[in-house]
Amino acid sequence: MRFADRYPIIVTPRKNDCRDFWSRCLGFQVGFDSQWFTWLTAEDGSASIAFMTPDHPSAPPGPEAFTGSGMCFELQVDDADVAHAELSAAGMAVEYPLTNEAFGQRRFGFHDPAGLWIDVVQQIEPAAGYWDRYAVAAAA
Missing domain, CATH: 3.30.720.110 (Signal recognition particle alu RNA binding heterodimer, srp9/1)
Structure with a gap:
């Protein structure tokens, strides 16, 4: 199996706070952002992380709020x-x-x-x- 990317998704009602923190403090770049989901990546592409609100219907089964x-x-x-x-x-x-x-x-x-x-x-x-x-x- 070949992966295009791999990253954790942290389910949290503080999605926007996390997006801003990771961008401002850690230099991650926002690759995708919506009302319910944001995906960020390190400037050099060496790491990615995502944050998702707990209330969106497209959430996969199982992830409770972190x-x-x-x-x-x-x-x-x-x-x-x-x-x-x-x-x-x-x-x-x-x-x-x-x-x-x-x-x-x-x-x-x-x-x-x-x-x-x-x-x-x-x-x-x-x-x-x-x-x-x-x-x-x-x-x-």
Whole structure:
């Protein structure tokens, strides 16, 4: 199967707030927007996300309104310090401070208007031996 795109659809009554947030704060471009649905993509096409109101009859079966738990959206960057500085200067309320994690990420995080957790990460060298306890032993 070949995909033209793949993206989550976050069902929320705050569709317009999310559209504006992702455009203004994260630089995503609006590719499609209507009263009930908006689709956004990163400027370089590396990521997409959509938001849909919970009340439109074309909604696929099953998606209840997002409650803000059980999902995060990873935005991998080359330099977390630069991303943090840019977002902080723009007034972003960072909820998880810029942190070097022992498992090999420098990251920070915040919520969007729908309650979706945004985790901005830079891959860094993990602490020596960190992953050893998680390694799968080779079959004998």
